[in-house]
Amino acid sequence: MRPPNEVLVLWRCIAAAAKCSLSDLGAQERVVSALLHLVALADAASAGVGLSTGPKGPDAYQDRSRLLLAGIGANGASTLSPLLAPTEVRVLPKQHAPRGGLTLRSLTHHLALHIGGEVTPFWDNVPQARRSESLNLLIAPWPLTLQPSQFQVAAGALDNMPDHFGFVDFRLKENPALVSEWVQSLLDQAVEVGGRVDGVVFPEASLTMAEYQQVVSVVLARGCFLIAGVLSTSVGAATSSNQVMFDATEAGQRIHTAQHKHHRWRLDRSQIEMYGLGGTLDPARDWWEHIAVPAREVHFVTFNDQLSMCCLICEDLARQDPVAELVRSV
Known part of the structure; x- marks a missing residue:
């Protein structure tokens, strides 16, 4: 499946800066802008990931996400980023964004970044047969x-x-x-x-x-x-x-x-x-x-x-x- 042209343009901008050191990256406004745009696009595309209430019907991205969260290909643990070492970084579904202040967690609404491997996360879905606004x-x-x-x-x-x-x-x-x-x-x-x-x-x-x-x-x-x-x-x-x-x-x-x-x-x-x-x-x-x-x-x-x-x-x-x-x- 070919990515959208907008994504390809942003990715080429980032790839062109592959030799730029991390300490110098902050001064590269075009690259930083491309990175933030890709994060926003990935976050928007991930609405409903990890939830039983996600999109219904055929959806290759959602289907792949369900397999990754079930631990397929990640030593049994959950992560949406199988190409990255899970002992270093994991990407998980997210439901709550900070309402105040400005932190790295404020950037996304649907994806969570966890750095470090001291705690291994697992993600399970419990589809509810009944829908209620309360929990007794x-x-x-x-x-x-x-x-x-x-x-x-x-x-x-x-x-x-x-x-x-x-x-x-x-x-x-x-x-x-x-x-x-x-x-x-x-x-x-x-x-x-x-x-x-x-x-x-x-x-x-x-x-x-x-x-x-x-x-x-x-x-x-x-x-x-x-x-x-x-x-x-x-x-x-x-x-x-x-x-x-x-x-x-x-x-x-x-x-x-x-x-x-x-x-x-x-x-x-x-x-x-x-x-x-x-x-x-x-x-x-x-x-x-x-x-x-x-x-x-x-x-x-x-x-x-x-x-x-x-x-x-x-x-x-x-x-x-x-x-x-x-x-x-x-």
């Missing part, structure tokens, strides 16, 4: 009770970790049948009060894998999406797994994502005393959550042209590096 969320406060005895000193240790620090495990009291029955009842009550539930949200580390498998079947059967904190407890010295999982079924399509926590929780004296954990954990030491921290990922989910979201777990909101720039760019 049911917050599920599970488990109903916690005991200090569920916090235990972890068996593992690091040879080079100072004695002032230790690792702590959290042990859930697993009961898949109970939580399944409880969430069924909670959904019934929520529908009676609010009329409709679109999504159910469970807290961080609230479900075991067996409990999650029961809950997700219940929630999806009710036509809701699920966001749930799932804790896979370790055995012996192995680290646990603390993840947030997202599940939805819309228009016959099933979406599932799983994202590990980016930062460990650290319990200090004030928290140990506040939560009554002094009988288990020495308040004179700081205790790190005994979880694995694998390569960082962020999963974006878009429902329509008004809503895209991603999930971050507790410390990942408090310690915003390195994910904040990626989230803001989108």
Whole structure:
């Protein structure tokens, strides 16, 4: 497919300056103007990219974009710029442009630039069978009770970790049948009060894998999406797994994502005393959550042209590096 003549003219202007150093490029007004024009054209052509509400019917650009966002040709991760090293730079869909100030993000409405490869983005689409201007969320406060005895000193240790620090495990009291029955009842009550539930949200580390498998079947059967904190407890010295999982079924399509926590929780004296954990954990030491921290990922989910979201777990909101720039760019 031949590009439009306007694009070819702009590209030739840029190619003619291929030997110009970046430090001198700012003085080349024609080249800078051509670059900005190409950015604007690419942005306008990308309206609807990454959205289930994008153009209908045959559209080669949209079809190719869907493959790229599905991770085809980019080591499984999402990017609209497959010719560029994804560890250096990625181009993603965008829904929110800054309303104030002037930054690089202000240049575009439909494309986001993310520089750096410390966090790998993934992009998923959840086509909505029903269109609504509101979203009703049911917050599920599970488990109903916690005991200090569920916090235990972890068996593992690091040879080079100072004695002032230790690792702590959290042990859930697993009961898949109970939580399944409880969430069924909670959904019934929520529908009676609010009329409709679109999504159910469970807290961080609230479900075991067996409990999650029961809950997700219940929630999806009710036509809701699920966001749930799932804790896979370790055995012996192995680290646990603390993840947030997202599940939805819309228009016959099933979406599932799983994202590990980016930062460990650290319990200090004030928290140990506040939560009554002094009988288990020495308040004179700081205790790190005994979880694995694998390569960082962020999963974006878009429902329509008004809503895209991603999930971050507790410390990942408090310690915003390195994910904040990626989230803001989108």
